Amino acid sequence: MSTTPFRSARVRAAVRGVLGTTIAVPMLFSAMPALAQGSQQDQMQQLRDQIRMLQQKVDDMAAQQDAAQARQQARSETDAASQTAIGQADKEPADGFKVGNTTVKLNGYLKFDAVYDFEDDHGASLGPSDAIATLNAKGTDHPGDGNIGATVKQTRLKLSTTTETETFGEIGGYIEMDFYGDNYSDAFGDGPDPRVRRAYLTVGNFLIGRDWSTFSDFNYGTTLNFYGPQAQLFERQAQVRYTFDMKDAGTLDVALETPTGDGVENGLASDDGSPYFQSNQTGNEDSPLPDFAIRYQGSQGPVSFQVAGIARYLKADIQGFNGADDNGNDTTFGWGLDVGATWSLPTGTTLMGTVAGGEGIGKYIYAPAGGADTYINNNGELEAFQRWGYIATISQELTSELTGNVIWGQAFSENPNNVSYSTAAFHDNSDTLAVNLLYTPVDPLTLGIEYNRAFYEQQDGVDATAQNVQFSTIYNF
CATH class of the missing domain: 1.10.287 (Helix Hairpins)
Known part of the structure; x- marks a missing residue:
């Protein structure tokens, strides 16, 4: 008409x-x-x-x-x-579909990684712990032979739901899975095992379930390598979190999180060969209080930032110290602080940085991965390990389809001087470098190439380096 x-x-x-x-x-x-x-x-x-x-x-x-x-x-x-x-x-809703009065959304990505390792086979990930583990196994500074492999283990599925209720308003649910399960095998007829990464529900401003720790910080660039940079605050665990929406002033998160940690550093042996001490893992059975985490996130013009902190109450059973039958329980206080920021420039350049550190935060800071939270000193007392580190990123949008990233991370651990057992094999410092190009010819498809280098040094000065080149194809849906 x-x-x-x-x-x-x-x-x-x-x-x-x-x-x-x-x-x-x-x-x-x-x-x-x-x-x-x-x-x-x-x-x-x-x-x-x-x-x-x-x-x-x-x-x-x-x-x-x-x-x-x-x-x-x-x-x-x-x-x-x-x-x-x-x-x-x-028509169905453009974003998700309805099941009764619940809206369901399914998304994620399929990721194929082909990796060439210069020194040894580390699969689709490379971290400092790989470098030192290969060094210890092979006995050379650049151990092993080149190896190529491929995997789809990082493929990820995400299911989210929202249900409108008269009493509580909108109730949400979220489940995220990948295929980094423990029983992965390349044998005929076998394949990657699924595992649950995150699973939680939301009611109003509450989040209840397994999610990234409130102490986590993601102010760093994209890496194809699954491990990511050193010194990242990296933990997923059960928690109850409440978010205060401060309108234009940002958000404030407060959470109680599971205290399960990475245990107490075991001394090797005393001079007479008897066990120096034994300790239970610093887990739920030894930690009567949850970890308390708080985080503020805000923005000012082109800069977004966060400040976060965590407080921990750590406890362990100490047995056999200096020949004694039982030294009983001991406790110590753990804490951590973090500052991270992202600055977007009009030139298409994005600068990112994080600085984090504390005591008794081995489970939270990637240095190199899941270090012990505590150790036993010469007096048979529980002490918290000091760990700290930083990450720096430059991300440059070269064209509307091509982006480059350079991500550098370095982490440090203290060398206890009040112990009589050997600390030679303890972590001293480690770093990672990732340089990549990400090409997105159409919206759901990204092709990438990345160079990774990882370095690890022990307290006794022994160090090792590992390198790989990774090619990735990512289809987002």
Whole structure:
């Protein structure tokens, strides 16, 4: 149907003019004989009256035509609106689908990684612990031979739901899985095992379940390597979190999280060969209080930032210290602080950085991965390990389809000087470097290439380096 508006006034004028002229002219000529016999003025008045009557009829016809056209246009608009409403009702929501009164969304990505390791086979990940483990196994600074492999273990599935309720408002659920399970095998007929990464529900401002720790910090660039940079605050665990929405001032998260840790560093042996001490893992059974985490996130212009902290109460059973049968329980306090920021520049450059450190945070800081939280000193007392580190990132948007990242991370651990057992094999420092190019020719598809280098040094000065090149194809859905 044409979108040109119906112009009733123009049609009415045209009809009136045509009909008036068509009728009036013959009548004028037919009336000329009468003009000669009677008063010319009277005859002309009669003629004008007849023309006015005809014009009135023309006006009535035009008004009827206007009304009919208006009714037809109204019916057309009503029909179009009805068809639009029916079409929207028949379609599924564009984002997710409905099951009863619950909206369900399924997304994730399929990731294929092909990796060439220069020194040994580390699969689709490379961290400092790989470097030192290979060194210890092979006995050279650059151990092993080159190896190539491929995997889809990082493929990820995400399922989220939202349900509207009268009592609690919107209740949400989230489950995220990948295929880094413990029983992975490349044998015939076998394949990657699924595992649950995150699983939680949300009610109002509460999050209840397994999610990234509130002490986590993601102010660093994208890596294809699954391990990521050294010194990242990296932990997923059960928790109860409450988020205060501070409107334009940002958000404040407060959480109680599971205290399960990475245990107590075991001394190797005393001088006489007897066990120096034994300790249970610093886990739930030895930690009567949850970890308390708090995080503030905000932004100022092109800069977004976060400040986070964590407090821990650590406890362990100490047995056999200096020949004693049982030294009983001992406790210590653990804490951590973190500052991270991201600065987006108008040149397409993004700068990111994090600095984190504390005592008794081995389970949280990647240095190199899951270090012990505590150790036993010469007095048979529990002490918290000091660990700290930083990450720096430069991300550059080269074109609308091509982005480059350079990510550097370095982590450190203290060398206890109040112990009599050997600390030679303890972690001293480690670092990682990742340089990549990510190409996104169309929205759901990304192709990438990355160079990774990992370094590890022990307290005794022994160090090792590992390197790989990784090619990845990622399909987001």
